[in-house]
Every structure is written in structure tokens, then in C-alpha cells.
Amino acid sequence: MTAQPKDSSARRGTPDATRRNEASRRAIVTAAFELVGEVGYAKLSIEGIAARAGVGKQTIYRWWPSKGAVLFDAFLMFTGDQAPALPDTGDLEADLKTVLRATVEELNDPRFDEPMRALNTEILHDPALAAVYAERLDGPMKELKKQRLRAAQRAGQLSEAVDLDVAIDLLWGPLLNRWLQRSGPLTSGYADAVVETALNGLRPHA
Amino acid sequence: MTAQPKDSSARRGTPDATRRNEASRRAIVTAAFELVGEVGYAKLSIEGIAARAGVGKQTIYRWWPSKGAVLFDAFLMFTGDQAPALPDTGDLEADLKTVLRATVEELNDPRFDEPMRALNTEILHDPALAAVYAERLDGPMKELKKQRLRAAQRAGQLSEAVDLDVAIDLLWGPLLNRWLQRSGPLTSGYADAVVETALNGLRPHA
Amino acid sequence: MTAQPKDSSARRGTPDATRRNEASRRAIVTAAFELVGEVGYAKLSIEGIAARAGVGKQTIYRWWPSKGAVLFDAFLMFTGDQAPALPDTGDLEADLKTVLRATVEELNDPRFDEPMRALNTEILHDPALAAVYAERLDGPMKELKKQRLRAAQRAGQLSEAVDLDVAIDLLWGPLLNRWLQRSGPLTSGYADAVVETALNGLRPHA
Amino acid sequence: MTAQPKDSSARRGTPDATRRNEASRRAIVTAAFELVGEVGYAKLSIEGIAARAGVGKQTIYRWWPSKGAVLFDAFLMFTGDQAPALPDTGDLEADLKTVLRATVEELNDPRFDEPMRALNTEILHDPALAAVYAERLDGPMKELKKQRLRAAQRAGQLSEAVDLDVAIDLLWGPLLNRWLQRSGPLTSGYADAVVETALNGLRPHA
DNA sequence: GCCTAACCGAGACGGTACGTCTCGTCTTTAC
DNA sequence: GTAAAGACGAGACGTACCGTCTCGGTTAGGC
Incomplete structure (x- = not known):
């Protein structure tokens, strides 16, 4: 589901996607989508998304490589799979x-x-x-x-x-x-x- | 020559364009154009432009309302008036x-x-x-x-x-x-x- | 009247006290005294004094060597010569x-x-x-x-x-x-x- | 140890003192004490203290409400607890x-x-x-x-x-x-x- | 009664520092 | 081991002033 998983190899420290907390994932992309509509792209921040989602910043950095990737996933969730x-x-x-x-x-x-x-x-x-x-x-x-x-x-x-x-x-x-x-x-x-x-x-x- | 002159009326606090330092203006747009090519848009900062141009930050904020407006003037100067x-x-x-x-x-x-x-x-x-x-x-x-x-x-x-x-x-x-x-x-x-x-x-x- | 006249010699550029504008002098020390009471010492600025006095900044720098000297003259004027x-x-x-x-x-x-x-x-x-x-x-x-x-x-x-x-x-x-x-x-x-x-x-x- | 802890209650946004980095704290007060002796009070700046201490400015603003409070702690450390x-x-x-x-x-x-x-x-x-x-x-x-x-x-x-x-x-x-x-x-x-x-x-x- | 030097108001300028915000990393505690 | 929480070093933001520097427009003697 994630745009650009940093790494899926067995390297030490690599997040193990099976452990991922689905509730946090949804909260993050939802918060990102809402915030970008409310405050605009220029004022969109990882900190703001984390705060709105009730999530630690690290949880975002762990699973997404960039703000754009979060935004992309937000897009996938809200427009995706239709058409x-x-x-x-x-x-x-x-x-x-x-x-x-x-x-x-x-x-x-x-x-x-x-x-x-x-x-x-x-x-x-x-x-x-x-x-x-x-x-x-x-x-x-x-x-x-x-x-x-x-x-x-x-x-x-x-x-x-x-x-x-x-x-x-x-x-x-x-x-x-x-x-x-x-x-x-x-x-x-x-x-x-x-x-x-x-x-x-x-x-x-x- | 400026993209978005904040105001040219007699309102108090409006910069008086006749006093504008042309050398600074050129240094700023030149620096902006060079820097965006060197470090990319994401890392382009007003601070960086001011430093490169040998100019106080206020001189940028005085005459341009946004980073984009500086960039625009840089564009005008380097591509402009041709065609x-x-x-x-x-x-x-x-x-x-x-x-x-x-x-x-x-x-x-x-x-x-x-x-x-x-x-x-x-x-x-x-x-x-x-x-x-x-x-x-x-x-x-x-x-x-x-x-x-x-x-x-x-x-x-x-x-x-x-x-x-x-x-x-x-x-x-x-x-x-x-x-x-x-x-x-x-x-x-x-x-x-x-x-x-x-x-x-x-x-x-x- | 001035606390510390920068120089009274015949050096070029030395202000000639006889030319001094008394109205400006009074406006400056009055503004200084009022402002320090209103905004406090920490927020007292030369720019603020000049603006309040309706005076150019240079007129202050021309006649006083420091903010303290202005303050001192303000003191002299408002408490001075009594006792x-x-x-x-x-x-x-x-x-x-x-x-x-x-x-x-x-x-x-x-x-x-x-x-x-x-x-x-x-x-x-x-x-x-x-x-x-x-x-x-x-x-x-x-x-x-x-x-x-x-x-x-x-x-x-x-x-x-x-x-x-x-x-x-x-x-x-x-x-x-x-x-x-x-x-x-x-x-x-x-x-x-x-x-x-x-x-x-x-x-x-x- | 801090002069004026902003708050130690459970209010949101209050820094949690137990997480405080002692090494940074010491570096800051040491830098403050040294700097005030070297450059004098008038030229003492938070920015200078942070740079000398190898610390982000926010780390100072997080724990001290004012430059004076830092100075006070510096005093406590260097003269304190004796006598x-x-x-x-x-x-x-x-x-x-x-x-x-x-x-x-x-x-x-x-x-x-x-x-x-x-x-x-x-x-x-x-x-x-x-x-x-x-x-x-x-x-x-x-x-x-x-x-x-x-x-x-x-x-x-x-x-x-x-x-x-x-x-x-x-x-x-x-x-x-x-x-x-x-x-x-x-x-x-x-x-x-x-x-x-x-x-x-x-x-x-x- | 001009001439010219200085003052004056205004404010642009190169700078420094402010206090805030966000970055991406790191550490602590709880589950 | 993941997650929430948040401290940390770093550094840009936009603002406020610094002290210096023109710029025209008055003054005010000296001639």
C-alpha cells in the first residue's frame, strides 16, 4: 500500500511490514489529506500530520520516505481504486x-x-x-x-x-x-x- | 521591473521605488537564478539568496512579496525580453x-x-x-x-x-x-x- | 546640555552645536522619557524614539553617542535643576x-x-x-x-x-x-x- | 536546578524535565558564563550561547524563559553551593x-x-x-x-x-x-x- | 539677498539577533 | 519490537533594530 517502502530486504532495522499498525497508517494518510486541504501545501508539515493523527513522528518516517509519498498514499486512499x-x-x-x-x-x-x-x-x-x-x-x-x-x-x-x-x-x-x-x-x-x-x-x- | 510591487500609491510604509538600489536588485535576482540551479528548488532559501547576493534579508522582503516573485524576476532577467x-x-x-x-x-x-x-x-x-x-x-x-x-x-x-x-x-x-x-x-x-x-x-x- | 558631545573640535563633519534644532532636541528627549515609561527599557529603541519624536534617526546619532546618553539627557530635563x-x-x-x-x-x-x-x-x-x-x-x-x-x-x-x-x-x-x-x-x-x-x-x- | 521552570504540571506542551539532557544543560550555562566574560553583557546573545555550546537554540528556549535565567543558572553553577x-x-x-x-x-x-x-x-x-x-x-x-x-x-x-x-x-x-x-x-x-x-x-x- | 554649508525628515541599505517552526534523528517508556 | 512522546542539533523563517548611507528640502550665516 505504501508508495515507496524504503527497503524490503532483511537488513537490520528494516521495518517489518507485517507488524505495521493499520490504524496508525490510516490516521496518518487521513490527517495528511485533511490538512493539505485546510492549510494548503506550503504549510503542510510532517509534525502537523503526526499531531493531527495522534502519532509519533517516527512512525511516519519509518514507513514513508518523504512528505510526497504520504500525500501520494493519501491520494490513493481517497480517490483510488475507483474509475x-x-x-x-x-x-x-x-x-x-x-x-x-x-x-x-x-x-x-x-x-x-x-x-x-x-x-x-x-x-x-x-x-x-x-x-x-x-x-x-x-x-x-x-x-x-x-x-x-x-x-x-x-x-x-x-x-x-x-x-x-x-x-x-x-x-x-x-x-x-x-x-x-x-x-x-x-x-x-x-x-x-x-x-x-x-x-x-x-x-x-x- | 518587479513582479508584484506591493503598492505604488502614497500609502504610508510603502517602499519608494525611486530610492531602490539597482545593484542590489540585480545581485539578488542573479543569486536566485544561480542558486536554484545549484541547490534545487527545495533547498532554495531567502537566507541563501541574501548571503550569495551580499545583501540583507530585509532588502529582499522589502521589494518582493515571496520567494516565487524573486524567482519570477530572475526569470524575466535571464530569459526575458527575447523571443x-x-x-x-x-x-x-x-x-x-x-x-x-x-x-x-x-x-x-x-x-x-x-x-x-x-x-x-x-x-x-x-x-x-x-x-x-x-x-x-x-x-x-x-x-x-x-x-x-x-x-x-x-x-x-x-x-x-x-x-x-x-x-x-x-x-x-x-x-x-x-x-x-x-x-x-x-x-x-x-x-x-x-x-x-x-x-x-x-x-x-x- | 548634551551628555557626551562626540567632539567639539574643528574636525570636518563635526556637528556645529549652534546650528542645532532645539525643537528636535526636546522632542527626542521627551519621546525617550515617555517611551521608556510605556514600553520599558528592554523595548526602548532608537527607531522608536525617532518615530515618536517625528525625527530622522540620524538626528539622534548626530548628537548623542548612545541610547544611554539620550536617556540621561531625558533625565536631566525632567528631574534636573531641582533640589x-x-x-x-x-x-x-x-x-x-x-x-x-x-x-x-x-x-x-x-x-x-x-x-x-x-x-x-x-x-x-x-x-x-x-x-x-x-x-x-x-x-x-x-x-x-x-x-x-x-x-x-x-x-x-x-x-x-x-x-x-x-x-x-x-x-x-x-x-x-x-x-x-x-x-x-x-x-x-x-x-x-x-x-x-x-x-x-x-x-x-x- | 533551573531558575524558572516554566511549569512542572501535567499541562500539555510542558517540557518533561526527566528527559532533559544534562550534557547540554552544562554546555549551555558554561558557554553563557564564558561568553558574558568575553564579549560583555551587551553583546551576549542566545544565538552566541547556542553556537558556543554546540546546541540548538530551541534547547535553550525550551528550558529557560529568558537570557537572564540562563545567566542566573550559570551563576549558580560557578559560584553556587559554596560559601x-x-x-x-x-x-x-x-x-x-x-x-x-x-x-x-x-x-x-x-x-x-x-x-x-x-x-x-x-x-x-x-x-x-x-x-x-x-x-x-x-x-x-x-x-x-x-x-x-x-x-x-x-x-x-x-x-x-x-x-x-x-x-x-x-x-x-x-x-x-x-x-x-x-x-x-x-x-x-x-x-x-x-x-x-x-x-x-x-x-x-x- | 544670494550662496552654500549644515541640518533636517525620511528611509534604503548590509547586518545581527530575535523567538518560532519544522526538519530528520535519537532516546525513553509503555504495551 | 512497535508505537507515542518528545528532546535534540540544525537551520530557515519573517521581523525588529542596529548604525551608516544617501536623498531632497529647508535653514541660517557669510559674503
Whole structure:
């Protein structure tokens, strides 16, 4: 469950995960998630998490290598394991608009805004965490997106020539970017425009 | 020249910019830029900047509201005021590939990687700084991009119906996102693929 | 009027006392006296005095060598130049009790407590200021005391053999000490006891 | 051992003295005592003490409420717990002269001058510290003095009518005062004169 | 009745120290 | 052996003052 266990070998002093106190673990990630929403990323501290969780600091240091790893686990717990497949009504454009509008909704939800920004901050400066994020959170989500796009290819609604990774970046990249940099309003209208433009391309049509 | 002048009115206690020591200002932003490259964003401190610049801490706090604002000014000084127009050979696709490949190059340049990540971290959590960034750095750049795209529209290489802001997001968003989240390799091949896919769209062609 | 003029020679840059702004001088010492009573010695600052007096800091540094010197001048202005002779009713014991009771009164007056403690603090650590204090404030007072004691010697109420400096220390030293160290209650009863014991001596009488 | 333990109750946040690191405590008071002698009271800083002691600043702030309290403990450690009884040869005058000459000696010793002045400065402005000083350092010393004076009363060398507190103030007050205010030379001759005058009184003798 | 030197208010500057906060490690006690 | 608790060395935070240094704007003699 932990993002980056320091070590799982038999080295002396290595925490033995079987001994781990599950109640403390939950208290810590819960406290981290709540605190980041309350005080913001900049004022989030290990000491604060430990105090809120009613836990010794060492218990955090024992099981997580960094503040980012705690935050990541907090994210896993509160958003994780959800997200079944993407909708498939047979109409790719409509389905993509539905999904991207939901993404916009989520990014504008104040309950998720701070935690998400915090996680992105950590990822920004910690390649190891970025890798874990890619594997544990972004990866599964991307696979679902690819499944839907592959279905669209089979249905003839998406060019066979297109690299699906590029396609996904073209659809979701603009949204994420606008959210991260606040470079413009993040509305469902924008989501629609992105979907339409990405599908049709920038070139003029005959 | 300062990112966020606290106030320029006649309110009591407001620093009087005319008295400002230009030598100190330059020493501070230079030190900030150098240090963020040497020790990384996480270990960048106001104290360190002041020491390196041979300046009292108060001189920083007097003129900048946050570490991010210093970093922003450092950016302005070292990257700023450049960037003429985008190339216009008449071939939009080729020109975009040239520009996006250059962007990829820049993002992979270790001299700019840390400072840029640092700036993005600050923007991520400081809407005021984000606004200044949008106005002072991103805005002018965006205008240049729009000029090129408008020329392409006039030349019939770009659909008249397309919203230029969306077009820009579709082209540059994927790159920035991949760089920020390290969600995949950032190569010139990727830049080409993004340009081609964005221009042609995801739909199959007749 | 100034405690320790930095220099009165013709050296370049030496302030010319004839040019001195009397209004500023008064504002400064007044502000110093008020502030030390309001915020206490520990929190008394040159900046605070300058701000309260509506004066530039340099105007203080130009005319006084130290915070203590300002305080001393403040003292001179507010307590100075008073104190005529000590009472002489012909009864030494009664007169001394009157005077020491008045001293007790003064030391217990909250308006003078803080400024006096502040002055004593400076004297404690600044021999130069101590010398000025001895010359300008303590000296004249001591002379008045000696006059009264000499009269008592002539009247046969004080031993001719006694060193008047020692006598004065014996009478006023205990009071000052008790005040400075708060080593006991400072009452008129204590003043009386000191006078009686000093006059009669500690030895048993026949 | 600490001057002013903030609290020893079960209140939250109160330091638990049983956990205290004795080595750090000793290093701090030693550093404080050395530093006050080297750089003087005015330039004595918590930061300097911490650096000299090889200790974090917080360790000082955790256990002492003020710079004065540290100084006080330093005093306790370096002068404390000594001082047996006062000499009793049967000759009160001679014994008092011996003791007061020793006091003069001590006050003139440069190794004790600065620390003592520093302590007196703090006492001057901190009633709480004054109370602790009265209880822990001055009190025991005063008791010893009283014992000697009571013996003198039993031996018929000191008036039964005399208040011992007043007697002590009469003997030691003048010395302390002269030392604090530098109001005159502090010599063994002066000590002798004080003893003689105090014993015989100021009145002329038959 | 100018000229010019000094004072004046204001406040920026390079610094030092403050007292607080958090870091990551270490130690103690209880379970 | 894990956990809560929290002391510890370290060091950055943002603030308050230090004493020095310009900066314009008055004064106030000396010419």
C-alpha cells in the first residue's frame, strides 16, 4: 500500500511490514489529506500530520520516505481504486465530451484542488515519486482511456494511424495545463472545444 | 521591473521605488537564478539568496512579496525580453515542428530545467504570481504564437473556425504536461507527432 | 546640555552645536522619557524614539553617542535643576528621616521607576556614562547632603571623625540597593530604621 | 536546578524535565558564563550561547524563559553551593572587615565583574528573576550573615535592638552600591571604614 | 539677498539577533 | 519490537533594530 517502502530486504532495522499498525497508517494518510486541504501545501508539515493523527513522528518516517509519498498514499486512499471504464455509447465525440467535462468538474472541485496541486508539486521535483505516480495512478487511468480509443478505432471513429499516447495527451494535456498554470478559465465549454478541435484537427476542411 | 510591487500609491510604509538600489536588485535576482540551479528548488532559501547576493534579508522582503516573485524576476532577467516572432516560411507544419522541437530542446536543457520547475511550483500555489506570469511572460509569447497562426489562417493552412487559444493549448499543452509530470520521453519525435496529430485531427480521413 | 558631545573640535563633519534644532532636541528627549515609561527599557529603541519624536534617526546619532546618553539627557530635563538644599530644622535624625522618606516615595513612584532603572542599567555597563552621571546628577546632590551633614557636625549631632562620603553611603546605599535588587519592601518604616541604626551604630549602648 | 521552570504540571506542551539532557544543560550555562566574560553583557546573545555550546537554540528556549535565567543558572553553577559559614573569631569588627574585604576583592575581580553586572542588569528589569535570585542566591547568603550577627548579639557585641536585615543592608549596601554605580573607589580601606562607621554609628560618642 | 554649508525628515541599505517552526534523528517508556 | 512522546542539533523563517548611507528640502550665516 505504501508508495515507496524504503527497503524490503532483511537488513537490520528494516521495518517489518507485517507488524505495521493499520490504524496508525490510516490516521496518518487521513490527517495528511485533511490538512493539505485546510492549510494548503506550503504549510503542510510532517509534525502537523503526526499531531493531527495522534502519532509519533517516527512512525511516519519509518514507513514513508518523504512528505510526497504520504500525500501520494493519501491520494490513493481517497480517490483510488475507483474509475471503472470510460463510457462507450458508440459516439466518440459525445463520450469524450462527457469525460472531459467530468474532469473539468473534478479539477474545479475545491475539495480536490489543494491535494492535487500538492501532489503535482511533489511530482514536479521528485522523479521517483513521478514514476510511482505514473505506475499506480496515471497508468491505470491511461489504460482505460486507451481502451476507449481502441474501441473508437475499431468503430472507425478514430484514425488507425494515430499514436494513442499522443491522442490522450492532445485531449487531456490542454485541460491539465490550464488547471496547473491557471492560464485561462476551465469550463465545460473549453472541454468541448478541445474535443472538437482535437478530433477535427487544425487544418481547414474541404 | 518587479513582479508584484506591493503598492505604488502614497500609502504610508510603502517602499519608494525611486530610492531602490539597482545593484542590489540585480545581485539578488542573479543569486536566485544561480542558486536554484545549484541547490534545487527545495533547498532554495531567502537566507541563501541574501548571503550569495551580499545583501540583507530585509532588502529582499522589502521589494518582493515571496520567494516565487524573486524567482519570477530572475526569470524575466535571464530569459526575458527575447523571443522575436515565430518563423514563417509559409509552411505551417514545418514551422510548428521547428518551434516545438526548440521548445523540447529548451525543456531538456538542465540549465533551465530546475529554474523552470521552481517557477512552475510557485505558480501552482500562488494565483497572484500565476496572473503576473500570464501577463508578463506567457502573454507576450502567446501573442507571437497567435500572430503566426493568424498568418496561417490567411494562408489557408489553418481552419478559420478554430479558436486560437485552443489551438495553442493543443500544440504546446502536451509538451508542457509531459515535461511537468515526466509522463513520457520528451523528444523531437514526440514534438513532430503532436504537430501532425493536432493539424490532422484524430478522426480518420477520407 | 548634551551628555557626551562626540567632539567639539574643528574636525570636518563635526556637528556645529549652534546650528542645532532645539525643537528636535526636546522632542527626542521627551519621546525617550515617555517611551521608556510605556514600553520599558528592554523595548526602548532608537527607531522608536525617532518615530515618536517625528525625527530622522540620524538626528539622534548626530548628537548623542548612545541610547544611554539620550536617556540621561531625558533625565536631566525632567528631574534636573531641582533640589535646593536639604531641610535643616536643627534635628538631624528628623531631617534625615524626612529626606529618606521622600526618597522612598520617589523610588516607589511608577512614573520614575522605569526611567530610573533604565538609567541605572546604562550606568551599570557604561563607565563613561557613569562618570557623567556622577558629575552632573549625583555630584550636586551629594554636595547638598554633605552640607547638611557638615552642619550637623558643627551642631555636635554628627561625629567629627566620620567620613561624610561613607556616611552618605551608609544612609542612602541601603535604600538604593533595596530598590535596585528588590531585596525587600521599600517603606518609610524602613527609611526610619536605616536612619536610626546608622546614627546609633550596631554596637550595644551602655 | 533551573531558575524558572516554566511549569512542572501535567499541562500539555510542558517540557518533561526527566528527559532533559544534562550534557547540554552544562554546555549551555558554561558557554553563557564564558561568553558574558568575553564579549560583555551587551553583546551576549542566545544565538552566541547556542553556537558556543554546540546546541540548538530551541534547547535553550525550551528550558529557560529568558537570557537572564540562563545567566542566573550559570551563576549558580560557578559560584553556587559554596560559601560555608562566615568566620567567627569572637571579634565581630575584625570578622566583618575580613568578609567585606573579601567582598571588595571579589567585586574587583574582572572574572566576576561582567557576569555579576549582567546578572544585576537582568534582576533590575525582571521582578521574577529578582525573586528567584533572592530565594536561591541572596537568601542563603543572608542567612549565614544573620547567623554570624546573632552570635555577635549573644556575645554582647551587637545591640539586641537592631533589625538584622537593616544591619546587613547597612554593611553590604554601601559596597554593592559603590560597585554598581561606580560612585567611588572600592578598596579594602573603604570596607574597613564602612564596618567601623556602621558599628559605631554616626553620632558623636561620649 | 544670494550662496552654500549644515541640518533636517525620511528611509534604503548590509547586518545581527530575535523567538518560532519544522526538519530528520535519537532516546525513553509503555504495551 | 512497535508505537507515542518528545528532546535534540540544525537551520530557515519573517521581523525588529542596529548604525551608516544617501536623498531632497529647508535653514541660517557669510559674503
